[in-house]
Amino acid sequence: QKEVEQDPGPLSVPEGAIVSLNCTYSNSAFQYFMWYRQYSRKGPELLMYTYSSGNKEDGRFTAQVDKSSKYISLFIRDSQPSDSATYLCAMRRPTGNQFYFGTGTSLTVIP
Amino acid sequence: ETGVTQSPTHLIKTRGQQVTLRCSSQSGHNTVSWYQQALGQGPQFIFQYYREEENGRGNFPPRFSGLQFPNYSSELNVNALELDDSALYLCASSDGPLYSNQPQHFGDGTRLSIL
Numbered sequence: 586q587k588e589v590e591q592d593p594g595p596l597s598v599p600e601g602a603i604v605s606l607n608c609t610y611s612n613s614a615f616q617y618f619m620w621y622r623q624y625s626r627k628g629p630e631l632l633m634y635t636y637s638s639g640n641k642e643d644g645r646f647t648a649q650v651d652k653s654s655k656y657i658s659l660f661i662r663d664s665q666p667s668d669s670a671t672y673l674c675a676m677r678r679p680t681g682n683q684f685y686f687g688t689g690t691s692l693t694v695i696p
Numbered sequence: 697e698t699g700v701t702q703s704p705t706h707l708i709k710t711r712g713q714q715v716t717l718r719c720s721s722q723s724g725h726n727t728v729s730w731y732q733q734a735l736g737q738g739p740q741f742i743f744q745y746y747r748e749e750e751n752g753r754g755n756f757p758p759r760f761s762g763l764q765f766p767n768y769s770s771e772l773n774v775n776a777l778e779l780d781d782s783a784l785y786l787c788a789s790s791d792g793p794l795y796s797n798q799p800q801h802f803g804d805g806t807r808l809s810i811l
Contacts, residue, residue, distance in 0.1 A: 593736065617797070628700070628786055628802030629739070673738050682752030682793055684729075684800070686738030 588612050591674055591687025600696050604661040608674035608687045611655065615676040615685070618650050620659045623671045623689065632672075633659065664694045700789050700803035708809045709777050717772040717806045719787030727751070727793050728770040729800060730762060731786040739786055745770055746793045782810045 591608045598604055606620075616637050621629035633648040635641045635657075641648045647660040657676075661668055671689040701720045709715050721728050727746045731739035741754035745764035759775040768789070774781060784807050788800040 589738075591738070621802075626804070628788075628804045630802070631799050634799060675738075682729075682744050683741045683754060684739075686740070688736065688738045 586611055589674065589676060589685050589687045592690055593688050595691040595693060597693045597695060598664055600664060600666060600694055602664050602694075604664050604668070604692060604694075606659040606661075606672050606674075606690050606692070608657050608676075609655055610657075610676060610685075612678070612685075613652070613655065614678045616652075616679050617677050618648070618657050619675040619684070620646075620648055621673040621675060621686075622668075623673060625670075629673055666694045666696050669693045700787055700801050702785075702787050702803040702806050704806060705804070706807045706809075708811060710811050711777055711779060713777050714773065714775045715777060715808065717774075717785050717787075717808070719770045719772070719789075719803060721768045721770065721787075721789035722801050725789035725791050725801070726768050727790045727798070728764055728768065729788045729790070730770070730772045731788065732756075732781075733784040733786055733805070735783070742772070744793065751793055777810050779810050782808060784808075 620633040623629045638652045645662045649658040673689045674687040675684045729744040730742040733739040743753040744751045748764045761773045764770045784805040786805045788802045790798040790800045792798040
């Protein structure tokens with residue numbers, strides 16, 4: 586079993602839709618959770634960085650962590666064609682030097 | 697502020713050869729991490745260098761090795777290349793090791809193809 590599971594999609598939505606992206610994990614020691622966006626032929630770009638359980642909002646993006654269910658989500662409101670990319674979740678332990686990434690979800694926002 | 701730069705952008709090698717990939721960290725960053733991203737997969741952690749010392753390693757064989765220089769730039773060396781080594785190799789820099797909670801900034805990677 587992989588430590589981080591992420592549905593690869595692809596996910597296709599119309600412009601303006603609310604997008605929900607999710608990851609599950611098996612290691613209860615994970616406490617730091619990140620979401621990255623990766624455009625084709627580019628490196629990952631950090632979107633959100635959260636610690637432990639709860640919600641964090643930044644503009645159109647909301648990151649949610651539910652440690653009891655070992656489940657994290659990223660919500661994108663009012664999705665735009667420029668949001669079309671692969672979204673990667675990542676997480677690490679408090680004392681760890683290693684990020685564990687999901688496989689990424691490919692998102693296309695149709696104008 | 698200059699971001700993370702990697703060279704070359706593309707590389708083609710044959711099985712058994714050796715390769716060196718290079719990374720210039722973002723200005724002021726003393727930590728470099730290397731990742732392997734196979735097609736359709738998330739990045740897999742290879743190792744991290746902090747102030748010229750290896751500071752953590754993922755599940756990769758010893759033929760994957762690295763260096764960090766006094767200016768904090770870094771090299772990834774892979775010996776005895778195998779077909780499965782074909783991937784995008786990403787470098788990420790940060791101002792401190794990951795447990796210091798400093799965010800990582802990624803370069804755009806080197807795409808390595810093994811024939």
